[in-house]
Amino acid sequence: MSFKRIEAIILRQVYLYKRSFTRLLEVFYWPMLDLLLWGFVTIYLQRSSEGLPAFVSYFLGALILWDILFRAQQGISVSFLEDMWARNLINIFVSPIKVSEYLLGLITISILKVVIAFIVMSSLAWLFYSFRIFQIGLTLLPLVLNLVVMGLAVGIFTTALILRFGQEAEILAWAIALLFMPFSAVFYPVNVLPPVLREIACFIPSAHVFEGMRMVISTSKIPVKNILWASVLNSIYLLLALFFFLRIHKGALTRGILPKIGE
């Protein structure tokens, strides 16, 4: 494992973002817009519906945490797409960089993006709505970590699909994480879902995270069971995603599709 090669992948993205206003906008603009729009909607709903004391906290907390998952996933797949769009993938794959080093570079970039987006969203939530995400306390850490890991697993899985199907699969970089949103019970409790979807939600780590978040906000209790479930599922999914990526990469070498990806 070479840290210098991992650093190269990070450096490439840092160079890209430091100059590109539109890419920087993507890190700040959408989270900010989401927060402003849904924050004010939530305040309005809370004022007009009595008996929903923690509504703003539920909603804003969910919004900030969901963005973590989404950014973590995008950090991987969009960074890969950047290399594909730049027709730079061949240069990378004929270089001494290992697949594991390339993935670790993308993972680091993804985590950096998550941290930046998290800071921006938490600050804005505090500024506009006096909502302090850190009121969740130390429990926030395992919840956030689980969302990051799930985002990475989904990101690696999506990237593998792009590697297999090329440009046609580009849209998945934006669509796949959203597919998990209804089952994750981000803005509502899992028991709102119909029984079949509730069963599915049991196998979605983020559903456990958001249930846990609501429990902390309403009862201040540590959601041990939710955290454990999410951690076990995430460990399995991350391993499966890595295995899937390596299989697809190996298949791409056999089928000779790596040089054609992006065409």
Add this chain to the structure above:
Amino acid sequence: MSGSLVSILKVEGLSKKFDNVYALKGVSFELSRGEILGILGPNGAGKTTLIHSILGLITPTEGRIKIFGKELRGNRVDILKRVNFAANYVLLPFSLTLWENLMVYAFIYEVENPPKRCGEVLELFELYHLRNMLTRKLSSGQMMRLTLAKAMINDPEILFLDEPTAGLDADIAKKTRQLLKSLCKERGLSVLYTTHNLLEMQEVSDRVLFLQREVLAAGTSTDLLNRYNVTNLEELFFKVLGK
């Protein structure tokens, strides 16, 4: 040939099938230190598949590839650190400056003192004055020179070039050829080179290998011209291909 006859690349019985169709069939050849080996063949002859297989971008169906006496499989990192690649269809990110692009690859190839080496290769390809320019602003000739600069970032022992002068102005293509020849002479660089330009091939290559899925003929230009009783590579090309 400018270098000694030490074989640093050995390809034995290399075959690649895509959907039961051979793209390469039983290809064998060697490349010596300091040698420029030109691969000639019509479109779809397998030239690019050959280079991609040697570089590990495509897994061969059969055959062996030894570089620096080692099998590519199991020694990928060690081998790829000492070789490099450039092609007209592979670009560098447009949103980065020339300097930034080269710095990224200097890190990837774990070059000692990356800024110094980036400066050197930019000077070598007469791009130093453009170092802070965005890559998207380069002309196609400058872009190709940048791609070659990237290919020289690790001071490789073998350079794989897939149609490097395609689309270049005649004078820039000539400069590129001269530069390659001088690099081979001065540094003992070996080059595996594909081009559609037969005159260029004759001017640059120490040896030529005619490929149409399998090796049809191989040797120095002079040997081949004599063997097939023709006066230039164009005639030879058609004769070897049986056209």
